[in-house]
Amino acid sequence: MSVRKVEFYRHTVGAEELASLEKTVGSYFLTLGPRVRELEGAIADYLGGGVEAVGVTSCTVGLFLSMKAFDVGKGDEVITTPMTFASTTNAVIHAGATPVLADIDPRTGLLDPAAVEEAITPKTKAIIPVHLYGQMCDMRALRDIADRHGLLLFEDAAHGIEGERDGYRAGHLGDAAVLSFYATKTMTAGDGGTVIVRDPERAQRLRVLRNHGMSKDAAARHGGTYQHWDMLELGYKAALTDVQAALLLPQLARVDAQRASRQRLVERYEAGLRETTGVQLVERSGKSTHHLFAVLVPERDRDRILRGLGEHGIGCAVNYNAVHTLHFYRERFGDQEAQLPIATDFGRRTVSLPLWPKLPEDDVDYVVDTLQSLLSET
Numbered sequence: 061m062s063v064r065k066v067e068f069y070r071h072t073v074g075a076e077e078l079a080s081l082e083k084t085v086g087s088y089f090l091t092l093g094p095r096v097r098e099l100e101g102a103i104a105d106y107l108g109g110g111v112e113a114v115g116v117t118s119c120t121v122g123l124f125l126s127m128k129a130f131d132v133g134k135g136d137e138v139i140t141t142p143m144t145f146a147s148t149t150n151a152v153i154h155a156g157a158t159p160v161l162a163d164i165d166p167r168t169g170l171l172d173p174a175a176v177e178e179a180i181t182p183k184t185k186a187i188i189p190v191h192l193y194g195q196m197c198d199m200r201a202l203r204d205i206a207d208r209h210g211l212l213l214f215e216d217a218a219h220g221i222e223g224e225r226d227g228y229r230a231g232h233l234g235d236a237a238v239l240s241f242y243a244t245k246t247m248t249a250g251d252g253g254t255v256i257v258r259d260p261e262r263a264q265r266l267r268v269l270r271n272h273g274m275s276k277d278a279a280a281r282h283g284g285t286y287q288h289w290d291m292l293e294l295g296y297k298a299a300l301t302d303v304q305a306a307l308l309l310p311q312l313a314r315v316d317a318q319r320a321s322r323q324r325l326v327e328r329y330e331a332g333l334r335e336t337t338g339v340q341l342v343e344r345s346g347k348s349t350h351h352l353f354a355v356l357v358p359e360r361d362r363d364r365i366l367r368g369l370g371e372h373g374i375g376c377a378v379n380y381n382a383v384h385t386l387h388f389y390r391e392r393f394g395d396q397e398a399q400l401p402i403a404t405d406f407g408r409r410t411v412s413l414p415l416w417p418k419l420p421e422d423d424v425d426y427v428v429d430t431l432q433s434l435l436s437e438t
């Protein structure tokens with residue numbers, strides 16, 4: 061018997077990206093040249109202006125550099141969510157600070173502003189909300205808390221640039237927001253990331269930090285007559301390349317159309333699963349990027365369902381087992397399950413189903429039917 065195959069994700073990198081890449085490969089600069097600047101300008105424009113974009117090697121590195129650029133480090137606490145990829149909390153530790161986890165809203169999986177407020181201590185320096193699955197957090201409430209307590213606010217926007225809530229988009233209310241262009245994200249160059257910042261001086265510091273701490277990038281040094289550079293501070297090797305920017309520019313132009321395709325598929329999933337016993341849909345408000353489609357199933361059935369979907373040729377994933385349940389975090393910070401009951405439960409029940417712009421509708425129906433029959437086997 062041949063098993064039907066439904067892939068979890070497929071990127072849309074193709075002919076347009078190849079043409080764009082050809083232009084860059086045939087040009088002088090392969091990194092920190094005109095295509096990086098073009099992409100940074102296009103991202104800032106896409107977000108409505110009033111922000112600057114700084115291309116970096118990844119979202120992880122972008123979060124780390126944001127903390128460096130705003131002087132978050134040793135002795136500081138950074139409040140974030142356990143319902144995220146370990147990258148978020150890893151970046152805090154790499155910056156020398158301590159991640160403090162606050163619990164989530166059980167309906168949305170998003171960091172709960174009330175729990176954030178309770179977790180604030182005299183050592184707290186920043187908050188990092190994560191726009192989980194593409195649904196933006198309540199940034200107005202979080203900005204208000206940050207302002208009242210004199211804290212920085214960094215957004216983990218790895219799940220896409222396309223979101224909007226209460227009229228605000230990524231980077232509009234945060235001091236910095238960080239995008240990811242990793243292989244499975246809504247725009248991809250295999251790897252890559254971008255920091256969005258409103259303050260031009262911080263943007264400039266990020267440009268210095270991503271390039272060894274140098275005062276001038278390659279285009280500035282070699283664009284006309286040679287110019288001397290100085291090293292202003294101890295920086296990192298962390299810039300996005302023109303090769304990556306060339307792949308990303310055509311994708312940015314169709315990012316909204318692809319989001320709309322995913323939204324139609326999500327609506328089809330939700331219509332199919334709304335009445336299904338054992339399935340809890342994750343609530344949304346505002347405009348999600350629809351990066352991932354996750355549902356909650358009973359904890360006792362979760363691993364059997366993951367296996368069953370796989371046996372039916374359906375790609376699936378877990379986004380995420382809560383960060384504090386991972387080996388390293390248990391060892392370093394102790395067992396936090398009792399303090400974080402909602403995220404612990406959410407992380408044990410979540411299942412991500414296939415979602416990508418050209419996923420056929422009858423594949424969605426097949427996934428719905430398969431999930432329903434697996435659930436009825438209990």
Ligand SMILES: *Cc1c(COP(=O)(O)O)cnc(C)c1O
Nearest residue numbers: 118119120145147218240241242
């Ligand atoms: C993918 C992801 C990251 C890390 O992005 P990289 O670009 O791979 O560093 C961080 N946070 C979340 C929520 C992610 O999904």
